[in-house]
Amino acid sequence: xxxxxxxxxxxxxxxxxxxxxxxxxxxxxxxxxxxxxxxxxxxxxxxxxxxxxxxxxxxxxxxxxxxxxxxxxxxxxxxxxxxxxxxxxxxxxxxxxxxxxxxxxxxxxxxxxxxxxxxxxxxxxxxxxxxxxxxxxxxxxxxxxxxxxxxxxxxxxxxxxxxxxxxxxxxxxxxxxxxxxxxxxxxxxxxxxxxxxxxx
Amino acid sequence: xxxxxxxxxxxxxxxxxxxxxxxxxxxxxxxxxxxxxxxxxxxxxxxxxxxxxxxxxxxxxxxxxxxxxxxxxxxxxxxxxxxxxxxxxxxxxxxxxxxxxxxxxxxxxxxxxxxxxxxxxxxxxxxxxxxxxxxxxxxxxxxxxxxxxxxxxxxxxxxxxxxxxxxxxxxxxxxxxxxxxxxxxxxxxxxxxxxxxxxx
DNA sequence: AAAAAAATTGAACCTTGAGTCAAATTTAAT
DNA sequence: ATTAAATTTGACTCAAGGTTCAATTTTTTT
Numbered sequence: 001x002x003x004x005x006x007x008x009x010x011x012x013x014x015x016x017x018x019x020x021x022x023x024x025x026x027x028x029x030x031x032x033x034x035x036x037x038x039x040x041x042x043x044x045x046x047x048x049x050x051x052x053x054x055x056x057x058x059x060x061x062x063x064x065x066x067x068x069x070x071x072x073x074x075x076x077x078x079x080x081x082x083x084x085x086x087x088x089x090x091x092x093x094x095x096x097x098x099x100x101x102x103x104x105x106x107x108x109x110x111x112x113x114x115x116x117x118x119x120x121x122x123x124x125x126x127x128x129x130x131x132x133x134x135x136x137x138x139x140x141x142x143x144x145x146x147x148x149x150x151x152x153x154x155x156x157x158x159x160x161x162x163x164x165x166x167x168x169x170x171x172x173x174x175x176x177x178x179x180x181x182x183x184x185x186x187x188x189x190x191x192x193x194x195x196x197x198x199x200x
Numbered sequence: 201x202x203x204x205x206x207x208x209x210x211x212x213x214x215x216x217x218x219x220x221x222x223x224x225x226x227x228x229x230x231x232x233x234x235x236x237x238x239x240x241x242x243x244x245x246x247x248x249x250x251x252x253x254x255x256x257x258x259x260x261x262x263x264x265x266x267x268x269x270x271x272x273x274x275x276x277x278x279x280x281x282x283x284x285x286x287x288x289x290x291x292x293x294x295x296x297x298x299x300x301x302x303x304x305x306x307x308x309x310x311x312x313x314x315x316x317x318x319x320x321x322x323x324x325x326x327x328x329x330x331x332x333x334x335x336x337x338x339x340x341x342x343x344x345x346x347x348x349x350x351x352x353x354x355x356x357x358x359x360x361x362x363x364x365x366x367x368x369x370x371x372x373x374x375x376x377x378x379x380x381x382x383x384x385x386x387x388x389x390x391x392x393x394x395x396x397x398x399x400x
Numbered sequence: 401a402a403a404a405a406a407a408t409t410g411a412a413c414c415t416t417g418a419g420t421c422a423a424a425t426t427t428a429a430t
Numbered sequence: 431a432t433t434a435a436a437t438t439t440g441a442c443t444c445a446a447g448g449t450t451c452a453a454t455t456t457t458t459t460t
Contacts, residue, residue, distance in 0.1 A: 038318045042417080051439055053419085053421090056420080057438075119237070167367055169370050170370060185359075190359070193397045199396075216406095241449085250407095253410075253451090262447095403459085404458085405459085406456080407457080413449080415446105416447095417444105419443085424439070430434095
């Protein structure tokens, strides 16, 4: 409840933004575990010691929370994709690195890929789908590069991608921090399985 | 609306069971596409030319539909798993075959794996989770056999399984019969990627 | 064609949970 | 300490959608 006391006159906005972010992250985590519709505004507030009414001070409505949590996840994934590719490595190496970081993102940060896209309506839904597509395209592009540079075997690049992106999404369903398997172990295992699955 | 006219006095039950099954399959398909909570009883009825009230002649409530569609999917998967394993083949070959059939099941029959398990309550939820576990265990067992007979490389067998089962579940999200890729293509592609990913 | 059983419906009921708002409380600034 | 702004709340409204049921229509049986 009590945070580090802010002194300078202008962290107002920051303070607000930070708490808003907390709301969204916390909600996203609940959405991931229980699903969007099985999580009430009351539930979301409770975790943070707030009434559901208080949430509306930070967000316009529930859908906005879902929307923003999607944005957040895809934002992080964009960051990972932006990592500069070392010249030396093959496209496969590059892809493996990206995938490893995706796994880390999902297992170690609070961020989670969400799938209740259908609960978003109109513009928001299509924006999120565009973001997902953009990521899929970027990854597919790398796969194609790999097929060109000889590090990745042929075949429908999109199918290659769907396969291992599926593994990633499914991770969200079963992975639980408290399990015996650590995020690093998963990252290692998964990136090897990815590599073997598509290498030349 | 009009079906083949039944004659014998005893297809009553059959008739009823058949229509009930239709209701469930149709609903399952909608759940898969739009999600459980984004599909109203009205929606479900509409597809079949029924009022939502009529549905209650066939099912006790909405949750029962979700429950039964899960059962149906896992029932089919159990069937696939029951296929006798030819002595000759390695565990990896066997696994590949099973996986291929899983993919076919999801792309070609109306059956779909559903994920709204959290919308089931109490007993039902745990029964479904048990069924899923049972399948996962059976598959994991095959992987372990493969590691023993030398056809599958080492590593945490459960992680091997989660990876490609993820691909399977994700399939449900993006695959659409009307797309350019056929179910067979996917089956071929996926089973190869599975094999390569874990072979010794 | 009448009677019985099966199937379907329209109209209501009821619960849940999202969203609103004026008032109360807490925190920061003077 | 006082004031003002920021934050939170309790009580309420409202709509959506699941569920019920008596009445109606359709189908089957005799």
